[in-house]
Amino acid sequence: MNKRPATTIYDVARTAGVSIATVSRVLNDPQKVNEETRASVFEAIHRLGYVPKAEARARAMQQNRRIGVITPYFTAPSFVQRLRGVASTLRDSNYELVIYTVENMHKFNRYIETLSINHYLDGLIVLSLQFDNSFAERLLEYGLETVLVEYPHQVLSSVEIDDEAGGRMAADYLVQKGHRELAFLGDTVIPEFGIHPITLRLAGYRHRLAELGKPLGNDRVYTVAYDMDATRRLGREILSGPRRPDAIFCATDMQAVALLKVARDLGLRVPGDLAVMGFDDLDVAEYVGLTTVRQHLDESGKIAAELLLSRIANRDRPVQHIQLPLSIVERDSA
Amino acid sequence: MNKRPATTIYDVARTAGVSIATVSRVLNDPQKVNEETRASVFEAIHRLGYVPKAEARARAMQQNRRIGVITPYFTAPSFVQRLRGVASTLRDSNYELVIYTVENMHKFNRYIETLSINHYLDGLIVLSLQFDNSFAERLLEYGLETVLVEYPHQVLSSVEIDDEAGGRMAADYLVQKGHRELAFLGDTVIPEFGIHPITLRLAGYRHRLAELGKPLGNDRVYTVAYDMDATRRLGREILSGPRRPDAIFCATDMQAVALLKVARDLGLRVPGDLAVMGFDDLDVAEYVGLTTVRQHLDESGKIAAELLLSRIANRDRPVQHIQLPLSIVERDSA
């Protein structure tokens, strides 16, 4: 049995009349090599049927140039927007973006284990997932650089916002605009992922309202599943009921948008009869003119990615806990 | 402090007090090394949690399979929604999702070339990018299974919609609703990616309108950059001008939403004074109650992924060109 030795990068280099370095570059960083050279290298590759050996490649590369993002099954626009931020940073950094979606903690657990062990990511970004200590230990032990978004942790870098402050800002804003009958609309807690910023937003709102002498009664706090239809149904109920609030702070833009629509359907003038305020500043907020508390989602993704890259480039950089500022974006709804 | 990037064979050797050659032998050819030595090497391996690195990576690359998605820099909601579909299919299939964003054809070209050769993806999905024959040849030659979305190609599988038919459907719908002064609003052509469904949507619309005896004059075709602000400005102009149309078909939901907002700001009743119709059925269409031509973006991503997986599982499956149906989703705006 005569084994034909596989073609290597050397064969390609010889055939194309260049050095192996150039061949390697053509494959990994093509913009660094001249158009013509590139063409002729490709031709050689093509003619010899060259396929790089994964094992040798992995060996030579200290890095993989891959960043993973773990996110809850990404159906919520807020995840998408953060992801977009991550992608925009990674795009011009020559890192690949690998996405892992998890539906439950179990799967999350599995990802953490296998990813940390087989060292084939250079860094990890975890979006909006509860993160317990055992995960952190594992990651540290295996040296997988990680940045958490929306869930702080002692020993890992994180990017967060102050949800409570956001609630307070909304309270201040609405009261200052002269509204008297304030309410809150949020979604119900999903226990699965154990993270629930909504609770904090409500707490801040409520607390501040109390300070301003307009305590928020429990009958003014509505909760509903994170679902358009359900939210609209509830909205209709609230808005056509006897004691209609004149301003509602919604825990997320999605709910605010649903409410806005109901209000319009009912012929209410916004913000005259009803002020609606959201939280997040999703793209859609701009489309419909929703006044909202902006948490700059794109930016949070961007910053998380930048943080990660800087730590990867230099392991000595300290762990950081970045608190992103919130601001009120005034549009037409409140 | 557990700052361990990765344990190498050298660490093990040092710990066990032997040379790396011996460690290697213990792993690959154990009977060649003395019983006691072997035991102590194993102990060291255990204590350090050593996993042969290069090998582990290569193995991981071998068995963890990867699907790549190439998309234009994903800022447009329609890409995101398709991506979501892709992710949802891949999620329970043991495939990783790797995302490549391209800003121009040049970079796209690069990706195609290197990805096909590197053998590093098991399949590829291309979203909304013009795809010329040389790409297809390259992919076929290197056996990288590919599915195109929104851009048909002879020899590669694809998932498409009939944009022209969509335009016709809109025309039918609006005319049947009794509107008389019809117009069209679309975004200007971006030559970069060479794909422009908008043109087709307009063509279908115009053609059908002509058939229905209501030819669309050029003065009733508005174009504007794909940008909220610009669209709103133009919208204001159109709607407050002398010959206001009573129905506008927008080439994309984004524009329809912008227009809707302007109409409301101007106090027009929708759909009484003005009917607005979109195209895509983005999430936002539902939020704001936009009547639109649905192309089921999530579904297109899902189907593309399924198609891809089935071809990967069985190379004999035929190439398919799937034409996704369009439908009109009647909401409140028209």
Next chain:
DNA sequence: CCCTACAATGAAAGAGCTTTCATTGAAGCG
């Protein structure tokens, strides 16, 4: 005892890549 045989081991040379660093030639510019 000396000599061969052989088991156990380490030093060092690959293996097939990537990446750094230095070199070269061609612009750009005052």
Next chain:
DNA sequence: CGCTTCAATGAAAGCTCTTTCATTGTAGGG
């Protein structure tokens, strides 16, 4: 024209292992 800049390239070092080959020590055989 000299001088700086910069893109394109090759030489060589480096990555983590495997394998070859030389070395050592020990056990038998004469």
